[in-house]
Amino acid sequence: MKVKVCGLTDPNNIIEVAELKPDYVGFIFYPGSPRYMDKDPGSIPETDAQRVGIFVNECIETIIKTARNFRLSIIQLHGDEDPEMCSDLQELGYKVAKAIKIDDKTIPDEVETYASVVDFFVFDTKGKIVGGTGQKFNWKKLDELAEFGPFLLSGGIGPDDAEIIRKLNYPNLVGVDINSRFEDEPGMKNIELLKRFFDELNLVPV
Secondary structure (H helix, E strand, C coil), rough: CCEECCCCCHHHHHHHCCCCCCEEEEECCCCCCCCEEECHHHCCCCCCCEEEEEEECHCCCCCCHHHCCCCCCCCEEECCHHHHHHHHHHHCCCEEEEEEEEEECCCCHHHHHCCCCCEEEEEECCCCCCCCCCCCCHHHHHCCCCCCCCEEEEECCCCCHHHHHCCCCCEEEEEEEEEEEEEEEECEHHHHHHHHHHHHHHCCCC
């Protein structure tokens, strides 16, 4: 079970999070987010985690420039980007994750359209505003959507959800994407909450 800790902004907090050995650390490059990464790239500490950059309806030139400056390994597209952009980024050598915003009306075709041009999906909760909602979608929808490729489960996951996540039986569920429910304030993760969650997922580093 992989873990992505998303919405990091503070260099010291990034170091503390990295000590827990998450697989991915996520930086949001959408100016409308309270977790917008506006730091100088040189201030971001090196860690063993892969860097994920989250973009919302950004032009590909800006995405590429940001990816180079921040040494991103994975580009996560969280807006209305089409499959062609995903494919173009893959051809440039980037791993691509596509966020699919899910509610009870989401149909499999919305996922299948991207299946051949992404490395994995991020299944998040659909809301009225851009970005995450901090709320869960109906996880029973995974019965319809999980077959199209590897995915991270996102949307409102909190410290008390580790046990139920461990019991989910979807072969393509490769990990979780956690953010606001582990924060003291936007962009600042609570390390004790993260430790507890990692422990309950049996992911505490030795």
